[in-house]
Amino acid sequence: MATRSYVSCVLCQRANVNRIVWSRNLSAVAKPQSKADFLQGEPHKRHPGVTHLKTLRLPEELLVAARSIIHRSQVTQLPDRALKLTNFLWSRKRAAEDSAVRKKAVSLEKELWKKTMEKGGNFDEQVVADRIKRGVLSELRRTFYHWTPLKYDEELGVVYMAAKMAGGYAAVRRALNEIKKRDPTFAPQSLLDFGSGLGTVAWAAHACWSATLKELVCVDSSGPMNILAERLLKGDDEHAAAHIKHVYFRQFLPVSPKVQFDLVASAYTLSEIASAKEREEAVLVLWRKTASYLLLVENGTKEGHQMLMEARETLLHNQDKTVHDTRPASVFAPCPHEATCPKLALASVVPCNFHQMYMPLYGHNSQMEKFSYLIVTREQRRPLEAEVHWSRLLAPPQARTRHVHCRLCHPDGRLQHLVVTASKHGRDVYRCARSSQWGDRLPLVQDDDNQNDDDTDGEPTSG
Structure with a gap:
């Protein structure tokens, strides 16, 4: 009985320690804004980060x-x-810069002359120069966008x-x-x-x-x-x-x-x-x-x-x-x-x-x-902008069971694929994520322990 009591006591202490550690980690990772901070009395589906509009019609x-x-x-x-x-x-592209075209032309001309000289033999320099000029112009037309x-x-x-x-x-x-x-x-x-x-x-x-x-x-x-x-x-x-x-x-x-x-x-x-x-x-x-x-x-x-x-x-x-x-x-x-x-x-x-x-x-x-x-x-940021860290949604949020996949651009200039949950980020932030659309902003605080930076980024999907 004494042994069993001792083991129960140890397990209970470990559970309490784990709860304390988990609570501290959750606080460090999530750091959600409080409801009063960012909702300003609005429902989650109309939180201040929502800027998308329903289907628009011309006046x-x-x-x-x-x-x-x-x-x-x-x-x-x-x-x-x-x-x-x-x-x-x-599909229209920018016009090629003159400096880029000239640089490419000089490079092509040198390359074609080098190939001609490597072949050796007698040749008419003027005829070769004309042929190289036509070849350079043809290659420039093929490789550069013709902007008008x-x-x-x-x-x-x-x-x-x-x-x-x-x-x-x-x-x-x-x-x-x-x-x-x-x-x-x-x-x-x-x-x-x-x-x-x-x-x-x-x-x-x-x-x-x-x-x-x-x-x-x-x-x-x-x-x-x-x-x-x-x-x-x-x-x-x-x-x-x-x-x-x-x-x-x-x-x-x-x-x-x-x-x-x-x-x-x-x-x-x-x-x-x-x-x-x-x-x-x-x-x-x-x-x-x-x-x-x-x-x-x-x-x-x-x-x-x-x-x-x-x-x-x-x-x-x-x-x-x-x-x-x-x-x-x-x-x-x-x-x-x-x-x-x-x-x-x-x-x-x-x-x-x-x-x-x-x-x-x-x-x-x-x-x-x-x-x-x-x-x-030129305007100064409103106080709200300075107090809340807003991240931009760069793709449609993908809502799943009890979590939302969000591709974000953060105030520190990093891209992140973040999985938002109520347990990690707070109920208010989670519900805002489920209500947001591509282009809206989310009130999140960046934390290095909860980071999954994107090193590749595909086209946003509508899923």
């Missing part, structure tokens, strides 16, 4: 006007041309309307919703849209801040696109009043560098600029004109993502020679940090992209717009 006035313009234009084979343009824009600028006339503008307007509106609206939700005090009075096209940014911004916007300047070098955008505003009736007031169309940016706008946006425009140097200068000009927020949107491809990362690097680290507003740039979204994008360091670069479901101009089946975006701000 009724815009939808009716677009259908009227398309019907009156009588563009032949419009569905096929719209699909072809969509595929072309999605798009010139929109009225007909191509209508094709673009059928192909991209609804999806472009959805992407911009989704990005602007993040500003609206995370900074509810932001009430912009002025908007500048660079590369405005059909004016979808103005419509999306008006849907978010119709009560405060008093000046919307749309800049696009294409006169026919500006005309189409104005027709859309007037419901395809030149005698009608515009649905959105105080919209001004320009073909050039305002000259004065001191003129600023509360919100500056540029959607699917960087890809239309020929060189990296010109893109850098365009981004700096837009930043000079930004009083609060700058939004850049591009296709959710490697090219689109990398152009945005170039812009991000320019805004955070390049010294602008013309400075009228000394407030520094800080990344508002989607990155939860200002370190180099960790996706660029992966062996196989996968773009950081997001999606928004929307209803097309015609048809009853929703479609998905996959896009990349960057929001940079």
Whole structure:
């Protein structure tokens, strides 16, 4: 009996020690934010990190006007041309830099001359030089993307309307919703849209801040696109009043560098600029004109993502020679940090992209717009942002029995595949993870003991 009592006592002590150790480890690993810290009284399915939107529809006035313009234009084979343009824009790459082309040409020329000299024998130097020149040009055409600028006339503008307007509106609206939700005090009075096209940014911004916007300047070098955008505003009736007031169309940016706008946006425009140097200068000009927020949107491809990362690097680290507003740039979204994008360091670069479901101009089946975006701000972070460590979901969370698989980008600049459970991360964080979608943010505290960094990253799945 004494022996049994002694053994029972030892086992009980060990159990108590294990419970203490487990409790300490759980506290160290999970470190969940308390419910009062991040939910702000909201239910889990609408926690502050939720920025996704349900399936979006174009504003009724815009939808009716677009259908009227398309019907009156009588563009032949419009569905096929719209699909072809969509595929072309999605697969479009940046123009090759002149320095890269010259370097490749010199390398090829040296290689071909070396092979000719190794063969020996007598040869006509001029004939060989001409042959090598043709060979170099042929190889350059084969290996470099042939980039040409798009010139929109009225007909191509209508094709673009059928192909991209609804999806472009959805992407911009989704990005602007993040500003609206995370900074509810932001009430912009002025908007500048660079590369405005059909004016979808103005419509999306008006849907978010119709009560405060008093000046919307749309800049696009294409006169026919500006005309189409104005027709859309007037419901395809030149005698009608515009649905959105105080919209001004320009073909050039305002000259004065001191003129600023509360919100500056540029959607699917960087890809239309020929060189990296010109893109850098365009981004700096837009930043000079930004009083609060700058939004850049591009296709959710490697090219689109990398152009945005170039812009991000320019805004955070390049010294602008013309400075009228000394407030520094800080990344508002989607990155939860200002370190180099960790996706660029992966062996196989996968773009950081997001999606928004929307209803097309015609048809009853929703479609998905996959896009990349960057929001940079001059505003100071709200207290909430400083207190809570938010990580970005880079893929759809995969909910399983009592756990959720989450691919995250953390505030320390690391990617992580994290399995969220109620026992490790707290009931509130777990329920938020189950309610979140691709692109939302989760309130998690990074901990080295609970780390599973990604060294590879595949395309997000919808499972």
